[in-house]
Amino acid sequence: MGSRLLYFAGDRLSHAELTAACLDGDVVEIGEGYAPADTVETVALRAASLRPLLRDDLAASHLTAAWIHGGLVDPPGRHTVQRASPQRRRALVSRRLHYRDIRVSPGDLLRCGGTLVTSPARTLADLLREGSADYAAAARAYAVAVPAVLEEARCWLEASSLPYVRRAREALTALAGQLDVTR
Helix, strand or coil, rough: CCCCCCEECEEEEEEHHHHHHHHHHHHEECCEEECCCCCCCCCHHHHCCCCCHCCCEECCCHHHHHHHHCCCCCCCCCCHHHCCCCCCCCCCCCCCEECCCCCCCCHHHHECCCCECHHHHHHHHHHHHHCCCCHHHHHHHHHHHHCCCHHHHHHHHHCCCCCHHHHHHHHHHHHHHHHHHHH
């Protein structure tokens, strides 16, 4: 079920019509869709904007999930997705998606706007587990925007047995220390 507030190219309007409406200021781009310019951008709306790409067997994760949850201002250039279904799928080739074939536990998923998204705690933990500067910057931006996610992620990491949890715990401790100093 789609949102009445979202327009997708080829649905009700062509890509050219949506682009013209965007230039006129009638609509704004949100993820993979467009919404009226006066629409409040919510978690559900950002998630629903990815519905055509993700369908029911993929979940938004990492940077994409951080954007959906309001931790990042702009969506990533390529959306990171993970398998949400028990069945593996053929190789997913798309310039729009970075596909990870590791299945996300159903307990770590939320349905927002009809789209599966990793939970806020799992999202921050995934960003911290990556160990790159880009992901660390995204984790910091996410923690600043949604401070409650720090404690949720700490609890999630304590219960997790996924790879690189030790790295994530250390990064979370350092991040929490930085944010306490800046307040």
